[in-house]
Amino acid sequence: MSHFTLDDIDTVYTWGRKIHRLNCYKDRILDQYLVPFAITAAQFKVMLLMNRDGLTTSAELCRCISLDSGAMSRMLDRLENKKMIMRVRSTTDRRQFHLALTAQGQEFCQEIAAIAVKTFNDLLAPLAPAELNEFNRLLSKLVVNTDIKE
Numbered sequence: 001m002s003h004f005t006l007d008d009i010d011t012v013y014t015w016g017r018k019i020h021r022l023n024c025y026k027d028r029i030l031d032q033y034l035v036p037f038a039i040t041a042a043q044f045k046v047m048l049l050m051n052r053d054g055l056t057t058s059a060e061l062c063r064c065i066s067l068d069s070g071a072m073s074r075m076l077d078r079l080e081n082k083k084m085i086m087r088v089r090s091t092t093d094r095r096q097f098h099l100a101l102t103a104q105g106q107e108f109c110q111e112i113a114a115i116a117v118k119t120f121n122d123l124l125a126p127l128a129p130a131e132l133n134e135f136n137r138l139l140s141k142l143v144v145n146t147d148i149k150e
Contacts (some may be wrong), residue, residue: 047108
């Protein structure tokens with residue numbers, strides 16, 4: 001269904017900016033809760049996917065986060081330098097490495113749920129319970145046709 005025409009381009013741009021601003025705001029809130037851990041919002045997402053979904057390769061993470069392999073490699077380098085993850089050579093293919101959480105990374109992952117809850121409580125605080133339910137319904141309707149893994 002087409003909701004807009006070229007005459008509505010200012011509205012389309014406004015909607016795009018609002019969606020972008022909301023995502024940036026979410027990451028700024030998340031960054032505040034991550035200061036004690038010296039982890040960024042982007043690194044948090046990698047740790048979450050490794051912990052929650054068991055992702056163990058750079059390629060899997062790239063697909064889930066929609067990040068190019070070079071940027072992902074640099075992020076993994078930073079997480080490895082922070083002793084949160086380690087690269088482990090594959091036993092079946094010496095050219096490949098698998099990612100694993102270190103003990104420090106596993107310890108951090110125990111905090112993920114609390115950090116996520118605090119972040120979304122702050123982000124969605126302006127919404128009444130009925131509005132929150134409606135927002136969730138609309139988000140679910142919009143993401144159903146995406147090819148991005150939840």
